[in-house]
Amino acid sequence: MRVIEDYHQVLNDLNPKGVALGNFDGIHRGHQSLLKILKKECAKRNLLPSVYTFQNHPGTILKSCNRSVYPYKITPINLKEKIMDKLGVDLLFLDKFTQDLMHLSPSEFAKKILVDQLKAKLIVVGEDFRFGYQASGDVSLLNRLGEILGFHVIIAPPVLEKDVKISSSLIRNSIEKGDIETANRLLGRPFMMLNQVEKGFGRGKKMGFPTANLVLEPYQLIPAEGVYATQVQVDNKVYMGATSVGKNPTFNANEVTIETYIIDSNLMLYEKSIELYFYTKIRNQISYDNIDALKKQIIEDVHSIKHYLQNKSPMIL
Ligand SMILES: Cc1cc2nc3c(=O)[nH]c(=O)nc-3n(C[C@H](O)[C@H](O)[C@H](O)COP(=O)(O)O)c2cc1C
Ligand SMILES: Nc1ncnc2c1ncn2[C@@H]1O[C@H](COP(=O)(O)OP(=O)(O)OP(=O)(O)O)[C@@H](O)[C@H]1O
Structure with missing residues (x-):
């Protein structure tokens, strides 16, 4: 797996990519199912399975930097790299969340990052994925942008545990309480x-x-x-x-x-x-x-x- 931290490193890379978007803290069962869909769909379309995420949590740039905005990490970067690699991701883009990036509108983010930098032909996200300035973009906007900019969007169905969507925050809470059995069940490892x-x-x-x-x-x-x-x-x-x-x-x-x-x-x-x-x-x-x-x-x-x-x-x- 190739890990990049700067878009200059992909500027000359013309390989069309399938890209999963999100924070992926924990790489839990929901994330794993989404990455499985990414791999399968990329194989069908001859695309490079890639993940776009941030090396610093968006909370580090947002003003109200408290623990709920800037949560502690279940998987620090070194561990995230190892797990993504094991799951068959080919390219991991650890972008820096900066003031400039934060101010991109949803359409600017789609054009500048997904299309111009990553050459994305396929995007895979969960149904509640949000993007762009103040999280103003949702999956229906992503779909419309894909039609205009030339990428296909797949929405991964949510993975639930006892009717509740598995999420990084649920796992964080269990670990902080010492309830490792619950955390492990949600993580799938x-x-x-x-x-x-x-x-x-x-x-x-x-x-x-x-x-x-x-x-x-x-x-x-x-x-x-x-x-x-x-x-x-x-x-x-x-x-x-x-x-x-x-x-x-x-x-x-x-x-x-x-x-x-x-x-x-x-x-x-x-x-x-x-x-x-x-x-x-x-x-x-x-x-x-x-x-x-x-x-x-x-x-x-x-x-x-x-x-x-x-x-x-x-x-x-
Ligand atoms: C299995 C295990 C259980 C421990 N339980 C306690 C404990 O209940 N109370 C405590 O003060 N320290 C506990 N310790 C920590 C020891 O105090 C610690 O290992 C020791 O101070 C060595 O520290 P050092 O590696 O900095 O020299 C435990 C350590 C181990 C390996
Ligand atoms: N349980 C799930 N099932 C399927 N997809 C999911 C699930 N949880 C998250 N995703 C998707 O995986 C990607 C990465 O998720 P992300 O880490 O951003 O959110 P999260 O796991 O819900 O974390 P948090 O609890 O911090 O909101 C996103 O596209 C998200 O929509």
Whole structure:
């Protein structure tokens, strides 16, 4: 898959494209179904299956920049690239959402971005897709613009779960509550993180449970504080993990860290990237009076996580 961040990189690319439009945070079952339609229709028409999305969330440019406008990301860019690639997308255009772009009317967006830059012959979107200045364009306008500008529009039917449309915001809420089972059902795969490992304080090692501490991306979504059963992929191998998300209250730390004890193994992971797949939250964080009590609890955690994961076949990307 080719990833581009600047339209100059496609200016000389005359390949006609089929383009899916949207934010695609999480790449959940709704997004996956839309991308499947994109691939199938592109194959029929001999078009390059492509996705147009933004590298920065539109909320970064809009004035009222609060959490609901600028949500934390289920899939930061590096993870989005990996998943899109696995799903068979050929070209991923990570455009910058700027003041200039924000002020394009729907017809200017269709002409300048979709036709002139991307050479789009097919557009695939969901039925509630909006585009152009102040989200003033909808799918019926997109259809009319397609007739004038020479592209076909396909509306992907909504994917529902118990009569509710699957959406990134529903998944974000579940992860923030620690309800990983619901998030995973809506995602169609385990909620995952792909991050580098950094050095912690070395306390885990002293306790006999060394942990891989993640370097978090800005605005990366973090699950509710607690202890989770996870699987870890490093160098194409899969391990069971006991992951702690929280402020390590026993040690009065004040920053949330995500750290994983990779069960029954002893790996050197500093500066490597690991993939962490979340399955279930087993308990809340507890502030212990002494380290022995915490150690005893972690031994129990490892035991129950092994039991929980024993029949889970790895769902690794
Ligand atoms: C499975 C697991 C469960 C944990 N549970 C708690 C907990 O309940 N309370 C707590 O204060 N720290 C908990 N921790 C975090 C430890 O305090 C942390 O791993 C230790 O401080 C090591 O930090 P370091 O990697 O920065 O050295 C847990 C860690 C693991 C691996
Ligand atoms: N459940 C779904 N079924 C089918 N298509 C969907 C579904 N959810 C989103 N889409 C479509 O996928 C594309 C990307 O979706 P986008 O990420 O912009 O919205 P979303 O998933 O509804 O997220 P949010 O909850 O943040 O609004 C859009 O064209 C959108 O209409």
